[in-house]
Amino acid sequence: MGKAGEDAAAEYLQRKGFRMLERNYVFDHGEIDIIAADGKELVFVEVKLRRSGRFGTATEAITPSKQELLRRTAEGYVAERCLTNVSCRFDVIALQSVRGKLEITHLRDAFC
16 A cells, blocks of 8 residues: 555646655665655655554654654755755645545645
């Protein structure tokens, strides 16, 4: 289900005009599901999929420690590519399976 969720999130972002740069980027101990460009802005996207609300919502799974790991991983991406003066943000794509259909919620600038 994880890959299918990430594929659905990538397709959604492309329909919204985002340009895909990388998927499943790994740096140190962290991973960023999708890195995309929204105009001139670099967007690091965390994708969370839930089949039910039994263990909380998808967005509740992005704890402060997860946010910090995503920040450090994003810093690694920027440093490895020698990017300077680039505007960045963190978005979350929350996917919820409802009666066999994926509902997509896109949270822009979900955290700093």
